[in-house]
Amino acid sequence: MNDSFRALVVNKTDHEFSVKVQSLTLSDLPEGDVTIRVVYSSVNYKDGLASSPNGKIVRTYPFVPGIDLAGTVTDSRDPRFKEGDEVIVTSYELGVSHFGGFSEFARVKGDWVVPLPEGLTLKEAMAFGTAGFTAALSVHRLEENGLMPEKGPVLVTGATGGVGSTAVSILAKRGYHVVASTGKESEHEYLKSIGAAEIITRKDVTPESIPALGKQRWAGAVDPVGGDTLASILSTIQYGGSVAVSGLTGGTAVATTVFPFILRGVNLLGIDSVYCPMETRKELWKRMASDLKPNALLNYIGNEITLDELPATLASILKAEVRGRTIVKL
Numbered sequence: 299m300n301d302s303f304r305a306l307v308v309n310k311t312d313h314e315f316s317v318k319v320q321s322l323t324l325s326d327l328p329e330g331d332v333t334i335r336v337v338y339s340s341v342n343y344k345d346g347l348a349s350s351p352n353g354k355i356v357r358t359y360p361f362v363p364g365i366d367l368a369g370t371v372t373d374s375r376d377p378r379f380k381e382g383d384e385v386i387v388t389s390y391e392l393g394v395s396h397f398g399g400f401s402e403f404a405r406v407k408g409d410w411v412v413p414l415p416e417g418l419t420l421k422e423a424m425a426f427g428t429a430g431f432t433a434a435l436s437v438h439r440l441e442e443n444g445l446m447p448e449k450g451p452v453l454v455t456g457a458t459g460g461v462g463s464t465a466v467s468i469l470a471k472r473g474y475h476v477v478a479s480t481g482k483e484s485e486h487e488y489l490k491s492i493g494a495a496e497i498i499t500r501k502d503v504t505p506e507s508i509p510a511l512g513k514q515r516w517a518g519a520v521d522p523v524g525g526d527t528l529a530s531i532l533s534t535i536q537y538g539g540s541v542a543v544s545g546l547t548g549g550t551a552v553a554t555t556v557f558p559f560i561l562r563g564v565n566l567l568g569i570d571s572v573y574c575p576m577e578t579r580k581e582l583w584k585r586m587a588s589d590l591k592p593n594a595l596l597n598y599i600g601n602e603i604t605l606d607e608l609p610a611t612l613a614s615i616l617k618a619e620v621r622g623r624t625i626v627k628l
């Protein structure tokens with residue numbers, strides 16, 4: 299049997315770094331219980347890092363990146379899955395230290411596999427992908443900590459990005475007054491079309507000088523930007539409100555004080571999609587399938603590309619040039 303298929307392979311030698319579509323065989327895939335014919339993947343910021351020479355994500359080359367995949371099981375030694383099952387795999391080691399989703403076939407651990415929930419197609423699942431899952435987890439954690447639409451406006455930073463776009467649309471769908479912060483003046487109409495009630499600039503969120511406590515503006519915030527942006531948000535959260543922080547596009551160091559926490563009871567919620575427990579993971583995917591209107595997300599958020607178009611998209615995501623979510627058809 300000719301078992302060759304196409305995959306995006308990144309390679310690094312002493313002389314060269316390359317990102318190329320190549321032919322692999324099933325025997326090139328890593329160990330795992332479940333083999334999947336990947337139908338869609340998606341592009342995340344972490345994939346951009348994994349495909350750049352100094353991204354500090356990949357340790358062993360050659361490597362197939364792609365932290366998300368959705369497809370059909372072709373072979374399984376795990377009794378929970380059988381040939382023909384439609385499944386989603388995101389997180390864990392996928393696309394980081396285990397060959398990922400930018401490949402027509404993948405082999406993974408059964409423990410990483412989520413059955414595709416009813417009401418969601420493989421394509422819609424990847425329109426959400428890790429970024430969408432992270433946004434859904436952020437909203438879930440904010441609500442667990444008391445956020446509700448009546449409490450006031452919710453800020454989303456990095457709003458045109460993957461996590462930001464999906465957070466805007468999820469919050470709007472759930473009845474929140476969403477204020478989207480963006481560095482892209484050209485994308486205000488797009489942000490309104492996915493549910494933002496107000497648009498503000500990055501400078502509005504992060505002034506040159508950040509007070510220890512500022513005017514109380516936000517009932518909650520979804521922040522995939524971090525850095526000074528997070529410090530500034532913390533000082534402007536309303537009494538008892540929360541910030542769900544998931545990312546670092548604006549930097550890793552956060553210069554804040556204890557005042558928002560001890561004088562306003564502000565909660566700082568860390569969001570990790572990678573090792574989020576499987577029960578919560580399955581529950582959130584079901585919610586994305588049922589109450590978050592995936593068709594609207596697809597219309598507004600998804601750009602579809604092929605494997606051959608991936609290298610250019612991976613380069614542009616690191617320059618903050620990508621809008622919303624990009625899915626990859628395998």
Ligand SMILES: NC(=O)c1ccc[n+]([C@@H]2O[C@H](COP(=O)([O-])OP(=O)(O)OC[C@H]3O[C@@H](n4cnc5c(N)ncnc54)[C@H](OP(=O)(O)O)[C@@H]3O)[C@@H](O)[C@H]2O)c1
Nearest residue numbers: 343432456457458459460461480481545546547548570571
């Ligand atoms: N914790 C987790 O489990 C998890 C999961 C997924 C992603 N993440 C992290 O979340 C972050 C966002 O991921 P993503 O997939 O949404 O990336 P993305 O699609 O590239 O979006 C990032 C957005 O951040 C904004 N931004 C970029 N540089 C900035 C800067 N210097 N200052 C302020 N804003 C800036 C831009 O939006 P505007 O132009 O609209 O401002 C950009 O579009 C990344 O750091 C990623 O690693 C974490």
